[in-house]
Amino acid sequence: MAGRYAGKHVFVAGASSGINLGIAHAFAAEGAKVTVLSRSADKIEAAAAGLHDAGAEAIGIACDVRDYPGLEAAYAEATGKFGPIDVLISGAAGNFLAPAVKLSANAFKTVVDIDLLGTFNVFRASYDHLVRPGASLIAITAGQAVHPSSFQIHACAAKAGVNMVTKCLALEWGPAGIRVNGISPGPIGDTEGMKRLGGDPAREQQIKGRLALRDYGTKADVAEAALWLSSPEAKYVTGAILNVDGGSDLGDASANALG
Ligand code: NAP
Ligand code: COA
Numbered sequence: 590m591a592g593r594y595a596g597k598h599v600f601v602a603g604a605s606s607g608i609n610l611g612i613a614h615a616f617a618a619e620g621a622k623v624t625v626l627s628r629s630a631d632k633i634e635a636a637a638a639g640l641h642d643a644g645a646e647a648i649g650i651a652c653d654v655r656d657y658p659g660l661e662a663a664y665a666e667a668t669g670k671f672g673p674i675d676v677l678i679s680g681a682a683g684n685f686l687a688p689a690v691k692l693s694a695n696a697f698k699t700v701v702d703i704d705l706l707g708t709f710n711v712f713r714a715s716y717d718h719l720v721r722p723g724a725s726l727i728a729i730t731a732g733q734a735v736h737p738s739s740f741q742i743h744a745c746a747a748k749a750g751v752n753m754v755t756k757c758l759a760l761e762w763g764p765a766g767i768r769v770n771g772i773s774p775g776p777i778g779d780t781e782g783m784k785r786l787g788g789d790p791a792r793e794q795q796i797k798g799r800l801a802l803r804d805y806g807t808k809a810d811v812a813e814a815a816l817w818l819s820s821p822e823a824k825y826v827t828g829a830i831l832n833v834d835g836g837s838d839l840g841d842a843s844a845n846a847l848g
Contacts, residue, residue, distance in 0.1 A: 590644055592620030593820065598671040598720075600624045600664075602654055602711045603681025605632035607780045609729065610639075611808030612678055612815045617645035619816065624667040624674075626650045627681065646671070654681045654707030660714040673720045676819045679711040680729035682747075685785055686740040697743045704747035708754050712769070722766020725819035728755045729811075730771045730830060732837050741786075752830055759828030768827040770818050775834025778805035799843045801836025 599616040603609045605627035617623050617640050625640065627633045630651035637649030648670055652659040668674065683703045687696065708728050715726075733741055734748035752771060759769040776783055776796055783805065787793050797803055814833045817823055832838045 590620040595620030597621045597675040599676040600674045601678040602626045605636045609680035612812045615812035622646040622671040628653045655702050664718045668718045675720045677726045679708045684744045689742045700743035701747045705750035708751045724767045726769040728771045730773045756828045771830040773832045774811045775837035776805045799841045801842040
């Protein structure tokens with residue numbers, strides 16, 4: 590397929606659904622060969638089949654990002670098929686609302702293991718499989734990384750760590766020609782994340798009313814940021830966390846009604 594990413598190998602971890610699958614489709618539409626990975630064999634095979642139907646060369650690999658040897662095998666399989674990786678997205682995550690006093694130590698650990706350790710694993714295990722120089726790595730983080738949020742102590746702690754992993758690797762791997770950035774989506778419509786955090790339509794209106802741009806974002810909004818961050822136009826950008834969040838990071842804009 591022709592396009593800005595024709596012939597490139599794009600690997601997306603946590604891509605059986607939602608924002609990350611949207612990113613995989615956006616790169617596929619620009620000609621990339623795409624590997625998608627997630628825990629569930631059924632879901633990831635369906636995701637890869639959807640990419641095939643859209644005209645892409647794609648494979649799906651079932652693997653848990655907490656399983657380091659599993660990731661090493663996944664990279665060996667993917668690069669055996671499509672060659673070294675040009676673009677790597679780490680977006681696997683888990684979240685739910687739970688007050689800290691109701692959260693078991695294992696529940697906290699589970700989310701930290703998926704989001705934070707998982708991001709470290711996905712990036713660390715990829716090193717020998719990256720196009721060097723030139724690879725673009727992107728962690729999908731969240732506003733919870735910098736804004737404390739009630740009932741999400743697990744996700745806040747995990748995503749704060751994801752931001753730091755992103756910046757530390759940008760420092761260490763920059764000299765090898767590898768850029769490492771993050772994308773921090775705000776509330777994105779029609780996603781599992783907002784099903785879990787957004788609640789009913791009244792609560793949804795409340796959330797939208799507090800955003801400067803007064804609406805949820807789309808999966809395409811996030812995908813466009815990933816396409817740009819991985820492009821030659823962003824060749825001097827590393828260690829950045831790009832908010833794609835309708836102004837969510839700026840705080841409550843509900844009082845800012847213009848004329
Ligand atoms: P989603 O559809 O549930 O996506 C999460 C993906 O991660 C799924 O494909 C899931 O597939 C995979 N996954 C979960 N645990 C895994 C594990 N241990 N190993 C491998 N894969 C795993 O959720 P989403 O709402 O689109 O969120 C996607 C990303 O955007 C997340 O990083 C999230 O924190 C971030 N984000 C979302 C929003 C939002 O508004 N939705 C806002 C800010 C940030 P399997 O079940 O097959 O493993
Ligand atoms: N509230 C409080 N604790 C919860 C919980 C909830 N809603 N859901 C799970 N837990 C606890 C479990 O009770 C368990 O703790 P325990 O052993 O002390 O009882 C621990 O978390 C692990 O649960 P388990 O179901 O074994 O984890 P898992 O690895 O199979 O699944 C989750 C991970 C829990 C994050 C699950 O929600 C998931 O798979 N999420 C992926 C999709 C997602 O969250 N998408 C949105 C991304 S923003």
